[in-house]
Amino acid sequence: MLVMHLSLNLIIFVLLTCVKLAHLCTNDGYPFECYLSTMTPYRTVSNKDFYKIQFDGCKAKKAWMVVRHGTRNPKAATIVGMKERLPLIKQKILDSSSFPNEYVKNRDLDLFRKWKPSVHPKDEKKLAHEGEEEMLLLAERMQSRFPAVFDNVYTNTTYRFKYTYSQRTQKSAYYFARGLFGKATAKSVYYPEPTKQDPILRFYKLCEKWNKNIKKNPETLLEKRLFENGIEMKQIVNNINQRLGFKSYLTTDDITLIYHTCAFETAWNKKSKSPWCSIFTVDDLKVLEYVEDLKMYWQDGYGYELSYKQACPAFGDMINFLESNDPHSKVTVYFTHSGTLLKMLAHLGLYKDEQPLTADSFSKMSNRQWKTSKIDSFATNLAFLLFGCEDGDKILTLHQERVVRLPSCPNSDLCSLNQMNKYYENSIQSCDFDALCNTR
Template identity: 25%
Template sequence: MLYYKQLKVLFLLIILKSCFFAICVAKIGFSTKTPYEFIHPPQKNVIEDDWYNAHTDQYTCGAVHVSAVIRHGARNPGESDSKRIANIHMRIKDNIKDGDKFKLLKDWTNQFPVNNNKNLNDAGENEQHHLGQRTARRLKSLFLEEDMSAVQFMVSSAKRTEDSALAFYEGINEEIPSEAPEEFDSEVNDENLRFHTMCQKYINSVENNSTALKEYKVFGSSDLINQVLEKVIAKLGVEKNVLEPADLKTMFVICGSEMAVFKFSPWCDLFDDEDNEIMQYWSDLKKYYKNGPAYRITWEQSCPLVAELFTIMDDVIAVIERTEEDKDTEGYLLGNMMFGHAETLGPLYAALGLFNDTVPLTSKNYHEQKNRLFRTSEILPFSANIMFVLYECEENEELLNDEEEEDDNPDDDYRIQLFVNEQPMLIPGCKNLLCPYTDVREWYSDISDDCHFEYLCDPHKKMHNEL
């Protein structure tokens, strides 16, 4: 364990070698095993209320609610990956010719517990804790005079999501301490956050359908993957029959998992920048066809989650409007924090029209997709998150022209802004980052209002699987 910590300096030198004045030639990442700090470096100076206040030329707004869907933090590799990497390591160790050159790899031992159920690790806990802190700081005035009972936490049945939610909660409380903090409580809801395990049509048509991932499988036997394999074999100096393409996937997974926790992995040394890009694309193909926009049922099954997001924001607005007439009206949810998986966020992105490339990813267009939107290392790393901030707005009367009149339509009093991995993002169909809530509500009404999950997921109904 100690030698990993000592090699953090080496890790920094590797990064500096690839980057000059923060301009990197290659986008180094590890697909869905990418540490969150790779795409969002820790911020020491987060501006207080940075997200609380918003304005346009016509409106001044204050946040009244935030809804978030957050992937769990960095986790340990699963038992199957741990067993596979142990087997790969044994084969390499027994056949490697230059043991001194790859001493770190030869002496490598698995630092992750084998029977861990893919649990959250220390790095993942830190990711979530700091994300909670930053969110609370950016929306400090929203939470400052309220207790945490006004914030709802929803998780899946996987323990790593509950542990992530708890770490996030503790981060909020550290930023905004309370004299009598509420005991952490969460609701388990797999229909909203683990729908891919409950939708039988999806399971039959995509997850268990060998042809659904055809492009991913074809790429796995392509010249590009064989090129990576040959380079790795040449670096190690082992016989060609020692490793096969499937081994590269496991090595890449362990590389990313160790980078998240230890900031260094000897497995990463086997992949140069070009190899990393090819391995990322191979992983992206799998997620694109399994959990992305490729098949209609994949993103349609997220409709309970989309409905939950908008129903809660509808309720917030309704309570605010009633409160103006009845001061005794009970409060509303300030925060709706939901913790799921890459399999939660991928379909949600597609349902919202985010990161949908004009040209589909295929096994044949790797070179044409270098600047693709669907890059999982950037949109689905550990602790990936999407947040909707709802604002109540007032018109700036002094900015109105003489010919203009103040708008009394209550539908125009609310605006919404989207953040993905803490970066503002234009909602499809909006002209500005701060968009009228009624417009956004209408654009997504088909999937949010007409969600009949049991009917949708009936395997006997016809599936639309065109790209």
């Protein structure tokens, strides 16, 4: 039985926010926050509880986590579009006599007048301020839930941190450490030298067969292209042009650029609305989200068996760490990317729909499990906690800081280590990465 130790203030906080915590998307009045795919800010899906998690007869001993970097800047091509194309569209909106209307209101026009691109191509994909805060708060909450594991005193024997060869994961690791140990100690935390092709953090970079047959194969994204050229997307383009009084001025590429701008500016600014979001209805956003979901499903998820099977080295690293007898080593945290998290989730068998996502199944998949806005936001995290219990060692799995039940133990929050090893035996015992991934 889960025991919650709550102070009076925390009880009040939980009561005030219980409605939000019942849902994975807490949009605080901005419905567009719920449909931003992998550009979703973590605040909309995070579990904001700080209560200590305990189970009768059990003691938390170790933790292994894999964390996607926090909210970042867009890629350079998107930033260039923001700087070159969007000012033209902005001016056309301001020059139009169609506004204000029920979609673009006076307050939105005021925001358009003030709007200008805020990032430069040289800063592409760098961690944003919101991403710093996401990491700080994530670390603080994990420490509050599992104080015996996430000690606030740092030693390099107790903690093992590692990040990929990128600024956004390096900075994410620093701010996570800062949330655990404070600013002064965080500066002295040890990190191994990152590599461009890390076999655990970015295993897919080393998988020749996946890169050749899936990542670089145009057929992989066939369903995405079919949907982008289908009736739903054409209707959105027509509707938005009509709504803005533009006839056929905006293209599909323009709509995608505006959607990405709406998403990033929403992620960066929790207290203000991006004017670019005002041109969309919720139905528009659901379609645009599905475009992104199709891409991730076929490239990184259940679309191809190899995509998720190749995650076995990372899964094995987790099992080996939790089974190790080193009494000093308590915490491993890896800071990585969307591609790693999605493949890991599929490897575990989580969020698998009965039918594959296809271009013609949008209307039937409104309640799909594979919804990247929920399962792969910025700062997405997957944690495995080892508990020593009276009847043996057990594992608690958290995704987005919420307990998830694995297929190995569908009826229990805690899964015995033996049962988990048995269910994922092929992944643990038969992980021949070279055989899976070598094209020769």
